[in-house]
Amino acid sequence: MLNTSGFGWNDVHQCVTVEAPDILEEYLKCNFQTCTIIPEYTHPPKPLQKPFHPFQSKTTFSMDLSLTSSPNLHFSRTKTLPFSPRFYKHLPYFTNFTYNKPKTYSTKSLITGYCPIRAQSLNQNNTPSDDDDDDDGFVLEDVPHLTNYLPDLPTYPNPLEYSQAYAIVKNTFVSPEDVLAYQIVVQKGSPRGVHFRRAGPREKVYFKPEEVRACIVTCGGLCPGINTVIREIVCGLNSMYGVNKILGIEGGYRGFYSRNTMELSPKIVNDIHKRGGTILQTSRGGHDTNKIVDNIQDRGINQVYIIGGDGTQKGAAAIYKEVEKRRLHVAVAGIPKTIDNDIAVIDKSFGFDTAVEEAQRAINAAHVEVESVENGVGIVKLMGRYSGFIAMFATLASRDVDCCLIPESPFYLEGQGGLFEFVQQRLKENGHVVIVLAEGAGQDYLSGSVNATEEKDASGNRLLLDIGLWLTQKIKDHFTTVKGVAVNLKYIDPTYMIRAVPSNASDNIYCTLLAQSAIHGAMAGYTGFTVGPVNSRHAYIPIGRVTEATNVVKLTDRMWARLLASTNQPTFLNKHE
Numbered sequence: 001m002l003n004t005s006g007f008g009w010n011d012v013h014q015c016v017t018v019e020a021p022d023i024l025e026e027y028l029k030c031n032f033q034t035c036t037i038i039p040e041y042t043h044p045p046k047p048l049q050k051p052f053h054p055f056q057s058k059t060t061f062s063m064d065l066s067l068t069s070s071p072n073l074h075f076s077r078t079k080t081l082p083f084s085p086r087f088y089k090h091l092p093y094f095t096n097f098t099y100n101k102p103k104t105y106s107t108k109s110l111i112t113g114y115c116p117i118r119a120q121s122l123n124q125n126n127t128p129s130d131d132d133d134d135d136d137g138f139v140l141e142d143v144p145h146l147t148n149y150l151p152d153l154p155t156y157p158n159p160l161e162y163s164q165a166y167a168i169v170k171n172t173f174v175s176p177e178d179v180l181a182y183q184i185v186v187q188k189g190s191p192r193g194v195h196f197r198r199a200g201p202r203e204k205v206y207f208k209p210e211e212v213r214a215c216i217v218t219c220g221g222l223c224p225g226i227n228t229v230i231r232e233i234v235c236g237l238n239s240m241y242g243v244n245k246i247l248g249i250e251g252g253y254r255g256f257y258s259r260n261t262m263e264l265s266p267k268i269v270n271d272i273h274k275r276g277g278t279i280l281q282t283s284r285g286g287h288d289t290n291k292i293v294d295n296i297q298d299r300g301i302n303q304v305y306i307i308g309g310d311g312t313q314k315g316a317a318a319i320y321k322e323v324e325k326r327r328l329h330v331a332v333a334g335i336p337k338t339i340d341n342d343i344a345v346i347d348k349s350f351g352f353d354t355a356v357e358e359a360q361r362a363i364n365a366a367h368v369e370v371e372s373v374e375n376g377v378g379i380v381k382l383m384g385r386y387s388g389f390i391a392m393f394a395t396l397a398s399r400d401v402d403c404c405l406i407p408e409s410p411f412y413l414e415g416q417g418g419l420f421e422f423v424q425q426r427l428k429e430n431g432h433v434v435i436v437l438a439e440g441a442g443q444d445y446l447s448g449s450v451n452a453t454e455e456k457d458a459s460g461n462r463l464l465l466d467i468g469l470w471l472t473q474k475i476k477d478h479f480t481t482v483k484g485v486a487v488n489l490k491y492i493d494p495t496y497m498i499r500a501v502p503s504n505a506s507d508n509i510y511c512t513l514l515a516q517s518a519i520h521g522a523m524a525g526y527t528g529f530t531v532g533p534v535n536s537r538h539a540y541i542p543i544g545r546v547t548e549a550t551n552v553v554k555l556t557d558r559m560w561a562r563l564l565a566s567t568n569q570p571t572f573l574n575k576h577e
């Protein structure tokens with residue numbers, strides 16, 4: 001559980017709670033290889049209250065599947081926990097334990113092979129210190145290192161040591177002991193919990209700068225800031241480490257084996273941050289691990305920078321695994337990209353702020369249009385396949401939105417507490433209404449009312465039905481035919497316009513930090529990692545950690561309550577249709 005998203009602690013019943021069975025299943029696949037799972041009892045769902053650490057209790061604890069109707073589960077521990085002190089190793093937590101395999105849960109590793117590492121504090125030599133036995137609940141979820149499978153790799157002094165720019169920096173290099181706490185709201189006596197390695201330059205590097213041959217690839221949908229990340233990888237490698245052999249792989253993963261490459265230099269990328277999109281082009285599908293790694297080998301590439309969303313990061317994990325299998329001196333670094341902000345663990349994805357800002361323009365336009373006519377109804381569709389963050393934040397920022405509909409919160413149209421009733425009431429009160437929709441909202445509802453096909457894109461993502469057009473038609477029909485009222489409907493779909501803009505100032509800075517963290521990590525020999533801010537400080541996160549779950553708006557969190565309080569929209573919790 002480990003402060004993992006989706007788990008919590010129920011004080012009243014003294015048990016661990018989990019939001020959905022699939023979250024538990026994924027967690028068990030990776031962690032609970034030594035637990036007996038016994039269906040126990042049920043009790044009413046409770047909102048998550050407090051993070052739980054599996055090492056917290058040395059006795060039996062119980063788990064209830066909060067927010068579902070599934071039976072509770074009971075985990076019984078068979079022995080006290082072992083310490084797995086090795087750094088840089090993917091050791092399962094419970095290697096010394098007897099294991100009673102539950103019938104219903106598979107225990108094979110996640111696709112990425114990610115397993116958290118139990119660790120203790122390090123001394124300056126990057127080895128565990130003597131106070132290893134202090135079981136204060138400290139867990140390091142570490143990232144792999146090239147020396148895991150190439151133990152004799154030579155090291156070199158980091159060129160930053162001689163850099164003029166860094167000459168007066170107090171601590172040029174990140175201490176090997178620096179880690180970041182995942183959970184920063186704690187209580188007295190609570191275990192220290194999960195930590196990630198702090199990103200940044202290390203004193204020793206595992207590549208001679210003149211021998212580095214790096215490549216950059218961009219995959220998945222667009223997002224503001226991709227070009228900035230590309231620029232900063234190129235400029236950062238060059239200015240900080242003196243690397244000048246950098247290849248751009250064109251057209252996403254399939255570009256490794258079926259497209260051209262382009263040489264990248266600071267001069268070539270100088271202006272690209274002012275443009276939206278990606279100069280390397282992108283694609284969905286086409287991930288063929290063997291072909292990609294063959295190509296990496298053939299080209300003599302030894303640092304791979306992969307910019308993309310959850311699908312891309314899964315692909316990056318597969319590449320890393322293959323590279324490890326072939327024992328190649330190749331570092332694989334993922335830089336998380338998604339306009340939907342749906343990547344777990346990290347505070348926020350790059351381009352998200354720009355997207356929210358850009359969405360304001362569409363919402364403003366809708367508001368201007370509908371307040372200038374009689375019975376004006378404005379509908380603005382924003383991106384958000386499974387996660388409604390853009391819609392939620394754009395609504396909170398705008399104050400002109402009457403109702404925000406997101407995938408996480410089902411809604412209905414007819415009857416008491418439904419959307420039609422609410423629209424009618426707002427039209428009566430204000431003469432106009434603005435609705436913001438995330439594209440993934442109401443998909444189940446919609447597929448029940450139209451002839452839905454289960455179409456997928458080349459990456460296997462389900463293609464969404466157009467909720468915006470559907471809702472527009474439904475509202476028009478309802479008010480004209482049923483209520484006999486002519487509404488003035490304005491539908492705005494700015495989704496691709498928002499995605500295509502260049503990143504704003506704060507996203508540009510954020511992209512720079514991501515790129516530089518990735519470079520420092522790769523140069524320091526880390527691999528199979530994703531970079532990103534965790535509680536505002538940049539960390540190296542095992543790739544599996546960011547792909548194991550999707551970051552979604554939690555309806556039980558205060559942010560959604562803030563939105564409901566600001567719009568006063570229906571909660572759609574009681575369906576009377």
Ligand SMILES: Nc1ncnc2c1ncn2[C@@H]1O[C@H](COP(=O)(O)OP(=O)(O)O)[C@@H](O)[C@H]1O
Binds near residue numbers: 221310459461
């Ligand atoms: N489970 C997976 N394993 C390997 N590659 C994957 C996986 N899922 C997606 N990919 C690859 O990652 C790339 C981008 O995935 P996609 O889902 O389209 O976008 P995003 O990375 O933005 O989520 C595609 O080339 C796709 O083939």
Ligand SMILES: O=P(O)(O)OC[C@H]1O[C@](O)(COP(=O)(O)O)[C@@H](O)[C@@H]1O
Binds near residue numbers: 222309383384385499
């Ligand atoms: O470019 P496409 O294939 O139309 O993708 C649209 C999808 O891309 C996104 O913008 C981002 O998706 P990814 O993070 O998977 O790239 C979604 O919000 C949207 O549903």
Ligand SMILES: [Mg+2]
Binds near residue numbers: 220309310311338
């Ligand atoms: Mg995705």
